[in-house]
Amino acid sequence: MTDLATAPANSPSDTDITDWDRDHNLHPWATTDSWRTDDYMRINTAKGIYVWDSTGKKFIDGPGGMWCVQIGYGRQDMADAIAKQVMEMPYASPWSSTSEPAAILARKIAEMTPGDLDTVFFTTGGSTAVDTALRTVQFYNNRLGRPEKKLIMAREKGYHGSTYLASSVTGKERFNTKYDNASDLVRFLPDVNPYGRPEGTTLDQWCDQKVADMEALIEREGADNIGAFIAEPILCSGGVIVPPPGYHKRTLDLCRKHDILYISDEVVTGFGRLGHWFASEEVFDIVPDMITCAKGLTSGYLPLGACIMSNALMKRMEDPTGEEVFYNGYTYTGHPVSCAAALKNIEIMEDEDILGHVQRVTPHFQDRLKAIGEKFDIVGDVRGMGLLGCIECRPDLPQDTFDAHLKFGAKLDMACEEMGLMLRPFGNMAVFSPPLIISKEEIDDMFDIMEAGLEKLSAEYNG
Numbered sequence: 001m002t003d004l005a006t007a008p009a010n011s012p013s014d015t016d017i018t019d020w021d022r023d024h025n026l027h028p029w030a031t032t033d034s035w036r037t038d039d040y041m042r043i044n045t046a047k048g049i050y051v052w053d054s055t056g057k058k059f060i061d062g063p064g065g066m067w068c069v070q071i072g073y074g075r076q077d078m079a080d081a082i083a084k085q086v087m088e089m090p091y092a093s094p095w096s097s098t099s100e101p102a103a104i105l106a107r108k109i110a111e112m113t114p115g116d117l118d119t120v121f122f123t124t125g126g127s128t129a130v131d132t133a134l135r136t137v138q139f140y141n142n143r144l145g146r147p148e149k150k151l152i153m154a155r156e157k158g159y160h161g162s163t164y165l166a167s168s169v170t171g172k173e174r175f176n177t178k179y180d181n182a183s184d185l186v187r188f189l190p191d192v193n194p195y196g197r198p199e200g201t202t203l204d205q206w207c208d209q210k211v212a213d214m215e216a217l218i219e220r221e222g223a224d225n226i227g228a229f230i231a232e233p234i235l236c237s238g239g240v241i242v243p244p245p246g247y248h249k250r251t252l253d254l255c256r257k258h259d260i261l262y263i264s265d266e267v268v269t270g271f272g273r274l275g276h277w278f279a280s281e282e283v284f285d286i287v288p289d290m291i292t293c294a295k296g297l298t299s300g301y302l303p304l305g306a307c308i309m310s311n312a313l314m315k316r317m318e319d320p321t322g323e324e325v326f327y328n329g330y331t332y333t334g335h336p337v338s339c340a341a342a343l344k345n346i347e348i349m350e351d352e353d354i355l356g357h358v359q360r361v362t363p364h365f366q367d368r369l370k371a372i373g374e375k376f377d378i379v380g381d382v383r384g385m386g387l388l389g390c391i392e393c394r395p396d397l398p399q400d401t402f403d404a405h406l407k408f409g410a411k412l413d414m415a416c417e418e419m420g421l422m423l424r425p426f427g428n429m430a431v432f433s434p435p436l437i438i439s440k441e442e443i444d445d446m447f448d449i450m451e452a453g454l455e456k457l458s459a460e461y462n463g
Contacts, residue, residue, distance in 0.1 A: 046073030049435045049442055060446050063424035064433045067268045068295035071348050072435040078301050078344050085340035094333040102334035105342050114281035116311040122334040126267035126294035127161025129305035133263045133290045134165045135328050137227040143317050153229040156191045157238030160265055169230055189213050192243040195381040207244035214254055223258035230263040233279045239429045240390035242383055248284040264288040271296030272436050274386030275359040289313050299345045304338040354436050362386050364440050368447040376454045378461055389432040397461050415453035
């Protein structure tokens with residue numbers, strides 16, 4: 001334990017902060033062989049789409065924080081709204097009271113969602129929103145006297161969070177962890193990535209195969225044993241995988257046919273990433289039973305998530321005797337300051353027409369992305385939608401192993417950071433989800449650096 005009596009009385013030095021971070025701050029996904037020696041970039045200031053590290057170096061934030069900084073950094077109006085709520089009333093117990101920001105925000109979200117998704121349960125983030133959705137599946141089927149109808153269908157390469165249930169339905173096959181999960185509750189559908197389809201297979205044929213995968217799983221397990229299907233509209237952390245056209249609608253129809261709940265995990269795609277408040281209906285023509293969201297809900301200024309449920313679902317869970325209780329909740333459910341931040345975030349997005357801006361700059365973003373795929377032979381695939389993109393380098397560079405992919409990604413990351421672009425590499429993939437306020441000129445700056453980084457690696461790998 002640190003002896004606080006010996007700690008500096010004035011501001012700590014850079015060396016102090018680095019040492020304290022190594023010794024006491026356990027980061028997500030830290031590697032156990034180096035978690036006391038790893039150096040993390042220390043972000044000191046941020047404005048717009050840019051961040052500055054502790055040395056004063058400026059970077060374009062390519063990942064948008066963690067897929068979340070929609071309105072950009074350094075918004076004084078957001079800071080004022082948060083401070084105002086802190087001074088007026090910073091906390092209210094959701095068990096025994098409510099707050100004005102929570103009630104107004106719930107109503108606002110209900111107006112944005114498709115169909116009859118009008119009931120909002122606030123959580124602390126995306127993982128707890130997904131956990132709430134999965135626990136609701138359990139409550140729902142127990143309430144209906146169907147305790148066996150609990151299996152969750154999920155997709156390979158899908159990512160849904162780090163809590164116990166959310167991690168259990170995460171299908172990123174390269175996660176070799178020492179954590180336990182509820183593997184008995186989930187069945188995974190094969191990869192839907194069109195990039196992986198056999199040569200000569202059309203997108204329509206690939207879609208047919210992927211729908212057939214679900215049909216086969218339902219037949220094998222029995223519809224009476226399957227409670228829900230959880231799916232990201234775009235598998236973001238899996239590499240911005242866009243399923244083939246028509247896939248979402250056809251799988252929803254299968255779920256409806258077999259009385260299986262459909263959970264649309266819009267933690268990334270919600271709140272403007274594809275140019276709409278939610279992507280489920282506007283982009284993919286589906287109205288699910290539940291939507292989970294977080295990230296862009298507050299643009300990352302404060303933690304907040306939500307599980308949004310349909311009226312039809314709520315009606316079927318009703319108990320006229322009043323004996324059943326929805327035993328799910330968090331100390332910070334509907335936290336008034338977080339809800340105030342979300343309301344200000346939505347107000348800013350509406351006042352500045354950020355959804356319209358995304359729709360206007362998306363063609364340029366996607367054109368620049370596509371051009372990279374055509375320019376570099378070390379690139380195997382480029383894909384994306386809205387202000388989401390992924391560059392996937394050929395799996396044989398330098399060889400098709402996870403370790404080799406990690407080294408390749410690290411080299412690309414380093415090359416781009418040297419030129420002022422922060423990336424989020426996933427092995428041999430680099431993903432993009434910049435702040436939604438990014439301009440066409442800034443898109444060009446970002447992809448110019450990306451191209452320069454690929455030029456450098458092309459020279460190395462192509463000799």
